Amino acid sequence: MSRHPFDWIDARAEQRARAGLVRTLRPRPAESPLLDLASNDYLGLARHPEVTRAGADACLRWGAGSTGSRLVTGSTELHAELEAELAGFCGFEAALVLASGYAANLAAVTALTGFGTLIVSDSGNHASLIDGCRLSRAVTEVVPHTDPEAVRKALDGHDGPAVVITDSVFSVDGDAAPLTELATACRRYGAALLVDDAHGLGVLGDGGRGAASAAGLAGAPDVVCTATLSKSLGSQGGVVLGPARVIEHLVNSARTFIFDTGLAPAAAGAAMGALRLLRREPERAARGRAVARELYERLTTAGLDSVAPDACVVSVRAPSAEAAVRWAADCRAAGLAVGCFRPPSVPDGISRLRLTARADLTDQQIADAARVIVTTAPRG
Ligand SMILES: Cc1ncc(COP(=O)(O)O)c(C=O)c1O
Secondary structure, eight states: OOOOTTHHHHHHHHHHHHTTOOOOOOOOOSSOSSEEESSSOTTSOTTOHHHHHHHHHHHHHHOSSOOSBTTTTOOOHHHHHHHHHHHHHHTOSEEEEESOHHHHHHHHHHHTOOTTOEEEEETTOOHHHHHHHHHHOSEEEEEOTTOHHHHHHHHTTOOSOEEEEEESBOTTTOOBOOHHHHHHHHHHHTOEEEEEOTTTTTTSSGGGOOHHHHTTOTTOTTEEEEEESSSTTSSOOEEEEEOHHHHHHHHHHOHHHHTSBOOOHHHHHHHHHHHHHHHHOTHHHHHHHHHHHHHHHHHHHTTOOBOOOSSSEEEEEOSSHHHHHHHHHHHHHTTEEEEEEOTTSOTTSOOEEEEEOOTTOOHHHHHHHHHHHHHTSOOO
16 A cells, blocks of 8 residues: 655654644734733834834835835835835944845845855854755854854864854843954954844844944944844844945845845835834833843742843743643743743753743733743742
8 A cells, every 4th residue: 555645744743742842823812811921022012003003004005015026016115215224223334125034034144155155153043044054055164152262263264255143132042142252253264244133123232223233333344134023123024234235245146035025015114113113212122121131030039040131032941841831831821921942943952931021011010920930830
C-alpha cells in the first residue's frame, strides 16, 4: 500500500505533543476582558483614536490596497511622506518602507551581503535576521550573545566586506545589545553595522527615536537600521533606515521590496498618525520603560527569575515548556494575557513567560498583573 505524502506531518505532530510544544491559534474578540501583557503594543497606540482615524482616513483616500509593488503602482505620496517622516524622526538620511519588519530584515541582510561577505550574527537574533543570513549566500559566523570581544575576533583576519548584525533589544529576554562597542569593533575592521530596532523604535532614545539615536549612531554612514511599524507604532509594516545610497541600492536589488505589494495605505496612515502623536507626546517612551522596570522589580522581589529590562519586554523564566504553558493558562484564567515562549522560539531552550510593559498601563494594573504572575507561578 502506498504511503500518503503527508503522513510525516502526523509523526511530527506526535513528537511536538510529546514535547509539550503544540501551538494553537486563539482568535481574540474585539473587546477582550483580559488585561493585555502579551501584545507588542508598547505605547498603547494600536487603538488610540488618533491612530485608528489616521489609518481609516488613509484607507478612504488611497484605497484598501496599495494596488501593486512599490516600483509599479504601490508607491503613493503617502508612502513617500511616511519614509521622510521615519527618516527625520529616527535621524537617518533616508528610509524605505516595506510590507513588514520581516521583509525589511530580509531586504537589508540580503541586499548588503553576498558571496565573499562575512556576516557576524548575535546568537539571540530574531528569526527574520537568521533567515536573511540563510538567503544571503554569505558566510555567517554566529557569535555568543551580546559579546563584542567575540565580534572583534570574528572580524579579525577577514579580508573583504563584513556586516555585523544584531537586534537592538532582544525579543526573548528584552536585554539590549552593546551598540557602542559593536560600532567601535565594526569601525576598527571596516565592517558595516546592521541593527534591527524592532523593540527599540518608540521606546529607546529621546522621545522614542530608537536605539541608534540613543547610542549616537543614527545617520552614521556605516550604520543601517531596520524596524517594524507593528509594535510601538501600533500599525503594520517595516522600514529600513540608512544612508541614501544604501536605500537606493535596496530599491534596485532587495527582492522582498521589489517582488512584494506595497504596504497597505491604512497601515501607512496609521504609522504616520502614531509618529505625529509620539512627536507631540514624547513622554510615552519613558513611561513604557518605567512600567517595564516596575514590573521587573515586583517580580524579582517576589523571587521570580527575570532579566533586567532595557526596553518594554520583561521575560520570566519557567522550569519547563509544560510549566510555562500551564502558568500562562493560569494567568489567563485570572484575567491576564501573557506571552509564552518555548522552543523553538527561544535560542537557549529555556521556556519563559514573556510580558510586555505598555506605556498606558496604570499603576494599579501593573500591581494587579504582578500579583497574578507571582501567585500563579510554578512552585519548587
Ligand atoms: C526583533 C524583531 N524583528 C523583526 C520582527 C518582524 O517584524 P514584523 O512583525 O513587522 O514582520 C519582529 C517581530 O515581529 C521582531 O521581534
